[in-house]
Amino acid sequence: MRLRRNLTTLSFLAPALIGIAVFFVYPLLSAVYFSFTKFDLLTVPQWVGLANYRRMADDPYLLQSIRNTLWMVVVFVPVRIISAIGLSMLLTQIKRGAGFFRTIFYLPALAPPVAATIAFVYLLKPGTGPVNTFLGHLGIEGPLWFNSPEWSKPSLVLLGLWGIGDIMIIFLAAVLGVSPSLYEAASLDGANAWHRFRYVTLPSIRPVILFATVTGVIYTLQYFDQAAVAGSIASGQAVTGAGISSSFGFPEGSTFTYPLWLYTVGFRYNALGYANAMAVALFVVALAVTVILLRRSKAFSGEDQ
Amino acid sequence: MTTLLERPPRTVAPTDRQVRRQNRLAWIARHSLAIVLAIMFLTPVGYLLLISVMTSDQALTSDYWPNTWHFDNYVRVFQVTPLPRYLLNTVIYAVLATAFMLLSSVPAAYALAKLRFRGRNAMFLAVICVMMLPPQVVTVPLYLMWARYGLTGSLTPLIVPMLFGDAFCIFLLRQFLLTIPSDYLDAARVDGCGEWRTLIRVVLPMARPGIAAAGLFQFFYAWNDYYGPLLYTSENERSWTLSLGLASFHGVHHVDWNLVTAATVLAMAPIVVVFFFAQKAFVQGVTLTGVKG
Numbered sequence: 001m002r003l004r005r006n007l008t009t010l011s012f013l014a015p016a017l018i019g020i021a022v023f024f025v026y027p028l029l030s031a032v033y034f035s036f037t038k039f040d041l042l043t044v045p046q047w048v049g050l051a052n053y054r055r056m057a058d059d060p061y062l063l064q065s066i067r068n069t070l071w072m073v074v075v076f077v078p079v080r081i082i083s084a085i086g087l088s089m090l091l092t093q094i095k096r097g098a099g100f101f102r103t104i105f106y107l108p109a110l111a112p113p114v115a116a117t118i119a120f121v122y123l124l125k126p127g128t129g130p131v132n133t134f135l136g137h138l139g140i141e142g143p144l145w146f147n148s149p150e151w152s153k154p155s156l157v158l159l160g161l162w163g164i165g166d167i168m169i170i171f172l173a174a175v176l177g178v179s180p181s182l183y184e185a186a187s188l189d190g191a192n193a194w195h196r197f198r199y200v201t202l203p204s205i206r207p208v209i210l211f212a213t214v215t216g217v218i219y220t221l222q223y224f225d226q227a228a229v230a231g232s233i234a235s236g237q238a239v240t241g242a243g244i245s246s247s248f249g250f251p252e253g254s255t256f257t258y259p260l261w262l263y264t265v266g267f268r269y270n271a272l273g274y275a276n277a278m279a280v281a282l283f284v285v286a287l288a289v290t291v292i293l294l295r296r297s298k299a300f301s302g303e304d305q
Numbered sequence: 306m307t308t309l310l311e312r313p314p315r316t317v318a319p320t321d322r323q324v325r326r327q328n329r330l331a332w333i334a335r336h337s338l339a340i341v342l343a344i345m346f347l348t349p350v351g352y353l354l355l356i357s358v359m360t361s362d363q364a365l366t367s368d369y370w371p372n373t374w375h376f377d378n379y380v381r382v383f384q385v386t387p388l389p390r391y392l393l394n395t396v397i398y399a400v401l402a403t404a405f406m407l408l409s410s411v412p413a414a415y416a417l418a419k420l421r422f423r424g425r426n427a428m429f430l431a432v433i434c435v436m437m438l439p440p441q442v443v444t445v446p447l448y449l450m451w452a453r454y455g456l457t458g459s460l461t462p463l464i465v466p467m468l469f470g471d472a473f474c475i476f477l478l479r480q481f482l483l484t485i486p487s488d489y490l491d492a493a494r495v496d497g498c499g500e501w502r503t504l505i506r507v508v509l510p511m512a513r514p515g516i517a518a519a520g521l522f523q524f525f526y527a528w529n530d531y532y533g534p535l536l537y538t539s540e541n542e543r544s545w546t547l548s549l550g551l552a553s554f555h556g557v558h559h560v561d562w563n564l565v566t567a568a569t570v571l572a573m574a575p576i577v578v579v580f581f582f583a584q585k586a587f588v589q590g591v592t593l594t595g596v597k598g
Contacts (some may be wrong), residue, residue, distance in 0.1 A: 009422045012387060094335060112547070120354075129367070222441060239552050240548060263441070282439055283438070290437040293437075
């Protein structure tokens, strides 16, 4: 009887267990092993010990890609979260057409990243783009956006703000879930709107802020599509298929995120051992961020709630 | 998506005129801000639509408005590049990935949510870890694995893994299934249903909104996916999806931006359509089953 029950349970879990073993555990262990070897698509891995990790220390492009990714973590993630909270607060304050506004703000988040990036590079084109033309009418000389090393990452942030809908929806649910009696109590104590937000709303949605921060950092660590396409289209190469990696990082390496450099090392220069060393380093960072979430968040506990 | 947005309760009773005026001004300010933001959110798409019906030459200028309207651009994109093939590949990828994911992930999510067994928490932790893992970490070993069997250059390496569950969807489905009261399942078991029958007869009908949500997420993910197709199919143009073929509109001397934007609009359109279509199904599912997601 018990054996039969265990077999039934196993029949539910078998596909997922195989999936975790074949597409997660095995490649992860492979990556660790490969990171101590040197090989390309045509040669057999040769053991080189810590050489790949030593090479990471004096790879100028790697350092630049880490700086770029860190910039995205420090700027992109907080800007997106703060804007999403602001937008969700605005939506809760609106009576007329709330559903309409919610849909407008949410939909861009579903747009294919490649399509959205092409649209934004085109909108922000330095010479003839509508945004700079419009700024010109106002007597402002617009920046070079995706074509200048200083402005390329801020342009990606703008693109990220357009696709803010996914986290906005999460915050909207959280803000609407705050108990009205708390607001009433605060008002009786003479709290104004800012106080109510600061002492009632914010503490209530703190777990959601943590969740959004962690998932935001994870998302930024794997940020690839938009940076790749923006570099290609802005450089005038205008390719999103094969050959795109030749324009990675445009302009001047400013859009070289860590995953972009990893991809270049592995699939353009075929330095597969070195690429795996970079992958292991990325795994360690991502795991550390995940552990923070697991230890601080209830939703992820394995227990029934 | 059903909840009407409630306003936090009125805190100040509108006794005198000043307060009322202040409230009205605040109302106007809030709605104006929302309208301005909505216009800003809509601008990129509106602009794309305008560019996509210009001539190739006018698309290179800084004009906002088409001199002549060329709706035939939408026909031409299908003629001048293998766009029909890209579209077909994208549909195959999205549909198969979604179907396979549901087949493999629903039972696993059910076991994690409703069955007691040793190692359940460890398994759930593993799912979380897979979910949080940047795909680039396992890219090289997986690529080599598929290359060994000669399957790179096709969409197979992206579709087959879905037969073995998708971590994010398992997580999402589990969270949804936790909200289904166990009494229903116990009743079914008392009536002599086995676990599989309980799942299919009792749980599936109640879990429709959750399944719809997970399916949609997977469908959109595959439709929008760029990293996966770039990695596995860039060497073979016949397997390209829309995201890889979007910018392949080069004229003799320059990029045909009018065609690029038309293709871009075409890539976005199904997402919008599916969203509006599915939003309704989603709402219906939630109200029909009476389960609040």
